[in-house]
Amino acid sequence: MAKFALVSWIENGEEGRISTINTSWIRDFDPSNLTKVYLTEWREPGKKKPDEGWPLYKAKILHASDKEKELRSLEIKMSRTESPGATKRKIKRSKWLESSSEDSNEELSLSAKKKTKDKFVEEASRKEAEQIISLKRKVQNKSVEKRKSKQKQLEEDERNEAERSYVTKRKAKTQLVHKESRGQHEEDVNSTDVDSSVISEPDHSYKIEMLHRKIFSLESKVRVLEAKNKQMKEDIIQEIPIVLKLLRKVESESQHRSFSPSLMTSTPCSTSSSDDTVSKNSVDDMVEIVPGSRVTVSKTTWVCAEAQTSSSSFARTLLLGLFPTDILINSNLTGGSSKLHSSTERRKALDQKKLNAIIDATKRKFPGTKRGDIGKTINGKINELRYQLKKDTRPATENSVNSV
Numbered sequence: 001m002a003k004f005a006l007v008s009w010i011e012n013g014e015e016g017r018i019s020t021i022n023t024s025w026i027r028d029f030d031p032s033n034l035t036k037v038y039l040t041e042w043r044e045p046g047k048k049k050p051d052e053g054w055p056l057y058k059a060k061i062l063h064a065s066d067k068e069k070e071l072r073s074l075e076i077k078m079s080r081t082e083s084p085g086a087t088k089r090k091i092k093r094s095k096w097l098e099s100s101s102e103d104s105n106e107e108l109s110l111s112a113k114k115k116t117k118d119k120f121v122e123e124a125s126r127k128e129a130e131q132i133i134s135l136k137r138k139v140q141n142k143s144v145e146k147r148k149s150k151q152k153q154l155e156e157d158e159r160n161e162a163e164r165s166y167v168t169k170r171k172a173k174t175q176l177v178h179k180e181s182r183g184q185h186e187e188d189v190n191s192t193d194v195d196s197s198v199i200s201e202p203d204h205s206y207k208i209e210m211l212h213r214k215i216f217s218l219e220s221k222v223r224v225l226e227a228k229n230k231q232m233k234e235d236i237i238q239e240i241p242i243v244l245k246l247l248r249k250v251e252s253e254s255q256h257r258s259f260s261p262s263l264m265t266s267t268p269c270s271t272s273s274s275d276d277t278v279s280k281n282s283v284d285d286m287v288e289i290v291p292g293s294r295v296t297v298s299k300t301t302w303v304c305a306e307a308q309t310s311s312s313s314f315a316r317t318l319l320l321g322l323f324p325t326d327i328l329i330n331s332n333l334t335g336g337s338s339k340l341h342s343s344t345e346r347r348k349a350l351d352q353k354k355l356n357a358i359i360d361a362t363k364r365k366f367p368g369t370k371r372g373d374i375g376k377t378i379n380g381k382i383n384e385l386r387y388q389l390k391k392d393t394r395p396a397t398e399n400s401v402n403s404v
Contacts, residue, residue: 002031002064006071006078007040010058018062018078020071027056034061167212289318290364295357297321311366312377318358319378323350329386333379350378 005026008018023029025041038061041054062078065071286296297305301321308314319328327350335349359374 003066004064004068004071005029005061006063006075007059007061009040010037010060018075020068020075023064025054026059026061031064034064036061163213163216166216167209170212170215171208289361290357293353293357293360295322295354306365311362311369311374314365315358315362315374315377316381318361319381322354322358325385328382329389332382333375 002023004020005023006018006020007026009015021040023031025043027039027041029038030036037058039056040059042057043054063071063074285299287299287302288294288296289302297318298321301317305314305317305321308317323331330348331350332347333350333355336346355378358378359371362374363369363371
């Protein structure tokens with residue numbers, strides 16, 4: 001938006017006079033409409049602003065610009081060529097216009113200085129805060145380092161004290177042995193691979209002390225190794241029963257490969273849910289898969305389903321937990337005969353209440369899953385069970401025919 005405007009006064013006794021003023025003096029100034037006549041403040045130099053405000057007079061805007069000098073030069077040119085053929089009259093520039101421009105420039109400079117000062121104060125405050133934070137961190141780091149060095153020094157002193165105590169005890173014991181049996185002194189020294197002169201001569205006391213320290217260090221390492229060996233033995237003893245249990249389970253499964261519903265579920269969870277099993281379970285052992293559906297499965301089945309990472313495995317787990325295997329083999333999703341093989345026997349439709357509960361539970365756990373995809377998963381699992389049944393019963397049929 002332009003800051004200055006060249007206007008031509010229409011009233012106030014200065015008709016036809018042109019002046020350069022600040023656009024803030026123009027009421028409702030619109031830079032896109034310069035042909036409009038605006039009410040403009042008439043400010044007199046050296047006078048205080050009246051309580052009712054500066055007087056307003058009509059003025060027409062000739063030009064608008066951000067550069068005051070450009071408008072001043074244009075004002076001079078227009079005043080010289082104001083009316084061709086007419087008597088030229090000297091245009092006096094109003095003192096109040098000059099003072100107003102000076103005031104506006106002074107206000108702008110003061111505003112710029114204030115912004116610069118505020119920016120400087122803000123920058124100084126930020127730097128001071130950063131220095132305070134840096135000093136606090138240095139003090140904290142120094143205190144932590146001091147505490148660590150003090151702890152390290154205490155540990156070192158304790159270790160040295162233990163070594164000195166051990167060396168002193170070994171020295172006292174050695175001296176006692178020498179006093180009690182001087183005759184066997186040489187045999188004792190040979191058994192420990194230490195020359196008798198090393199012990200008897202005071203010049204070699206440092207060497208004896210170093211040997212005692214080495215012995216102390218070796219004994220410490222032996223104690224650490226013994227503790228690790230003991231822990232490993234305990235871990236092995238605890239794991240042996242688990243390994244044996246797994247081996248027995250694998251062996252029993254390899255010996256019983258005949259068809260059974262539990263083997264056909266292809267899931268590690270126990271999901272058999274016949275009516276007899278459900279009737280035996282108490283209410284506390286059952287979980288409603290969808291609130292308000294009144295369709296429940298065992299806690300084991302629900303925990304297994306919740307552990308699945310895909311919508312298809314989640315739906316298959318609930319399917320095997322809600323329907324016995326024999327019902328699944330003789331049924332399908334909507335009932336009727338196969339669309340591919342119309343000659344096959346008609347299948348019964350599964351319980352729609354349970355199917356809706358499975359679909360709702362799957363969509364709650366895996367948002368965005370389509371109903372059709374869940375139906376394909378259920379039919380796919382049923383076909384898998386039928387194929388497994390045929391595969392398991394085929395060898396028995398062949399054997400009976402061969403025996404005949």
